[in-house]
Each structure stands twice: as C-alpha cells, then as structure tokens.
Amino acid sequence: MTNNPMCQMFGIEIPVFGFSHCRNVVAEITRAGGLGCLGTAYYTPEQLEWELKWIDEQVGDKPYGVNLLLPQKYETVGEGALDIANLPPAHVKWQSDMLDAGGVAQLPAQERDALLAAELSRLHMTPEFAGELLDVALRHPNVKLLVSALGSPPPHILERLHARGIKVGAMTGKVEHALKHKAAGLDLVIAQGTEAAGHTGVVSSMILWPEVVDAVAPMPVLAAGGIGRGRQMAAAFALGAHGIWCGSIWHGTRESDLTEDMKQLLYKAKSDDAVQTRSKTGKPGRMLRSKYTEAWVRPDAPKTLAMPWQSVLNVEARLRIDRARALDYMTCPVGQIVGRINQESSVKQVIYDILEEFADTMEKLPEKTGLA
Numbered sequence: 001m002t003n004n005p006m007c008q009m010f011g012i013e014i015p016v017f018g019f020s021h022c023r024n025v026v027a028e029i030t031r032a033g034g035l036g037c038l039g040t041a042y043y044t045p046e047q048l049e050w051e052l053k054w055i056d057e058q059v060g061d062k063p064y065g066v067n068l069l070l071p072q073k074y075e076t077v078g079e080g081a082l083d084i085a086n087l088p089p090a091h092v093k094w095q096s097d098m099l100d101a102g103g104v105a106q107l108p109a110q111e112r113d114a115l116l117a118a119e120l121s122r123l124h125m126t127p128e129f130a131g132e133l134l135d136v137a138l139r140h141p142n143v144k145l146l147v148s149a150l151g152s153p154p155p156h157i158l159e160r161l162h163a164r165g166i167k168v169g170a171m172t173g174k175v176e177h178a179l180k181h182k183a184a185g186l187d188l189v190i191a192q193g194t195e196a197a198g199h200t201g202v203v204s205s206m207i208l209w210p211e212v213v214d215a216v217a218p219m220p221v222l223a224a225g226g227i228g229r230g231r232q233m234a235a236a237f238a239l240g241a242h243g244i245w246c247g248s249i250w251h252g253t254r255e256s257d258l259t260e261d262m263k264q265l266l267y268k269a270k271s272d273d274a275v276q277t278r279s280k281t282g283k284p285g286r287m288l289r290s291k292y293t294e295a296w297v298r299p300d301a302p303k304t305l306a307m308p309w310q311s312v313l314n315v316e317a318r319l320r321i322d323r324a325r326a327l328d329y330m331t332c333p334v335g336q337i338v339g340r341i342n343q344e345s346s347v348k349q350v351i352y353d354i355l356e357e358f359a360d361t362m363e364k365l366p367e368k369t370g371l372a
C-alpha cells in the first residue's frame with residue numbers, strides 16, 4: 001500500500017480512514033495503521049482537550065484527525081438561546097404526547113431541568129464554538145487531518161491549518177460540493193453516498209464516487225457510504241477512490257461506546273432499517289428506524305424544525321427514551337451497512353477482515369470476470 005497516495009500523504013500503512021465520536025475507536029484505527037478521525041459534535045473544548053490527550057497517549061507518533069461541524073449557514077442564536085423554552089410549544093407538546101402514548105416515562109420533575117441543561121450545554125454548532133474546538137485540536141501535533149462536516153472551511157481557517165501542515169478535507173454528497181471544496185483549496189474530499197450514516201445526500205456511492213473522482217482529479221478522494229467489507233473496498237478503488245472512510249462499521253466493535261442496548265438493536269437490524277430522517281437534527285440523516293423516527297413521518301407529525309432547533313427538541317426525547325430503556329424508540333446514526341453488523345467484533349478485527357477480503361478479491365478478480 002506504500003504507493004497509495006493517501007498513505008503517502010499521511011505516512012500511514014493502509015488507506016483505511018475511520019470516523020467515530022469514540023476516542024477508543026479512533027486510537028485503534030490509527031494504531032492499526034490507518035487514520036482515525038474523532039467526531040467532535042458533542043464535545044466542549046475542555047472535553048476535547050481531554051480526549052485528544054488520551055488519544056495522543058495511545059498512538060505514539062502516529063497521525064489522527066478531527067472532524068468539526070463548521071457550519072456555513074446557521075440560524076445564529078446566542079448560546080443561551082439554545083433552550084427548550086425557545087422551542088415552538090406545539091412541537092414540544094406533540095413530541096411529549098407521542099412519547100407518553102408510547103409509554104415512555106417522563107423525566108422525573110425534580111431532575112428534568114438539570115438533565116436538560118447538561119445535555120443542552122453539549123449542543124454547540126456555532127462558528128465561534130467550532131473555532132474554540134479548532135484551537136484545542138491545534139495544540140495536538142499528531143492531528144494531521146481536519147475534516148469539515150458542513151462545507152469548505154472559511155479561508156482564514158484553511159490558511160491556519162495549512163500553515164501547521166494539517167491536511168484539510170470535507171464531506172461531500174454531491175459533485176457540485178466537491179468542486180467547491182477543490183476551488184477552496186482543500187487537500188482531499190470524502191465522497192459520501194446516501195447509504196452512509198449521519199447527514200447524507202441522495203446519491204448512492206456507486207454513482208457518486210466515480211463522479212466525484214472524475215470531477216476533482218487529481219485531487220484525492222476517499223470513498224464513504226456503505227463500506228464494511230473488502231469487496232466494497234475493492235469496488236471503491238475500482239471506481240477511482242484513493243482510500244476508504246468508514247463510520248457505521250465501528251458500531252459493532254468492543255471499542256465503541258454505544259450502550260449494550262443499542263448494540264443489540266444494531267446486531268438485529270437489516271440494511272433497510274437504516275432510514276433517512278430529519279427527526280434528529282432537522283437535516284436529512286440516516287439512522288436506525290425506530291418508533292421515534294417513524295412517528296415523525298406520521299400524518300399528524302409537525303414539520304421538523306430547522307437546524308439547530310430540531311436537535312434541541314430531540315434532546316428531551318433522547319433522554320426520556322434512554323432513561324426509560326424504551327428499546328423500540330432508541331435510534332442512532334447508522335448506515336445501510338448495519339445489515340452486516342451482526343455481532344461484537346473489534347476495530348482490529350474489522351480492519352483485518354476488510355483487508356483480507358480486499359486482497360482475496362483483487363487476486364481472484366481477473367479469474368472471476370472470465371475476461372483476463
């Protein structure tokens with residue numbers, strides 16, 4: 001793999017990149033010779049400092065990355081305004097009634113305010129807040145990749161990162177966005193098909209990857225969305241990608257900090273149980289189907305709120321569902337590869353299995369096609 005451009009760009013052994021909010025997963029991917037990238041969506045600067053310090057201790061001199069929600073467009077609100085009290089009352093009532101009807105217990109009245117305040121304090125998506133997280137990331141020399149989740153980073157941030165030798169990538173679900181990232185001077189793009197977990201577009205990986213590769217060449221492209229085995233990795237390379245970027249497949253590893261309840265739900269889920277829903281953030285995102293996601297597409301459901309208000313609304317629902325252990329209502333971001341996540345594994349094993357099947361596929365492909 002040493003001639004692979006992504007391996008050369010980062011000095012890594014295998015072109016396997018992985019996204020996770022969980023530091024153990026990130027560190028393990030990097031330790032296995034790939035590059036782990038930490039999602040920072042729910043971290044305060046203090047928590048992020050703590051997490052990155054821990055990762056530094058695990059990875060020696062190996063590189064890792066940080067994924068930031070750097071919003072371009074955002075309904076600017078003061079930090080204090082991200083409050084349940086500022087939500088449309090009809091939405092709050094509908095959601096509460098829906099959970100009541102499902103038998104999901106209310107939060108204990110005496111604890112409710114404190115629980116909500118604690119959760120809401122983790123909900124920051126303003127450019128100012130992203131800037132504070134960035135400052136933290138820049139204090140950690142092993143951070144060699146910054147990935148922007150919501151568009152190209154502004155030029156002043158890009159300059160700052162490049163001056164520090166940090167490569168910058170951005171997620172894209174559309175060729176038009178990939179071209180903007182190229183024009184903005186980014187180093188790589190991650191072409192994420194609709195199969196993926198989290199915020200997704202509508203174009204499938206099979207169509208998107210070669211479109212993006214051709215549009216931005218010679219800029220390197222990581223293929224994301226639906227990769228969890230070696231044949232999919234081989235397909236990504238066949239379609240022109242230079243490496244792979246996986247998110248969902250780590251959910252089934254012992255390093256993942258998902259609850260045991262959630263893991264068990266994922267082990268049982270089929271590919272078509274990963275549905276696109278606006279119910280978590282207001283933007284379309286792929287998540288595990290549950291009674292909660294289903295309720296939001298019922299005829300009586302209100303229109304989901306814009307970002308960040310839907311996330312604010314979702315906070316109480318999530319707390320109620322988790323505390324009540326209401327399994328039917330539990331959900332988390334996951335892509336269609338969920339159908340392949342059937343039992344607990346480890347990050348190392350997942351990577352080993354992917355690489356083994358990849359090598360086998362590459363070896364046998366000429367014979368298999370019958371055209372060699």
Ligand SMILES: Cc1cc2nc3c(=O)[nH]c(=O)nc-3n(C[C@H](O)[C@H](O)[C@H](O)COP(=O)(O)O)c2cc1C
Nearest residue numbers: 019149196197198224225226227246247248333335
């Ligand atoms: C739980 C979870 C949360 C995610 N949150 C983000 C995020 O905050 N920012 C981001 O750029 N991508 C996020 N993603 C998407 C991943 O970066 C990745 O592109 C995607 O998971 C790849 O497709 P796959 O799920 O089929 O592997 C998330 C994925 C998962 C599984």
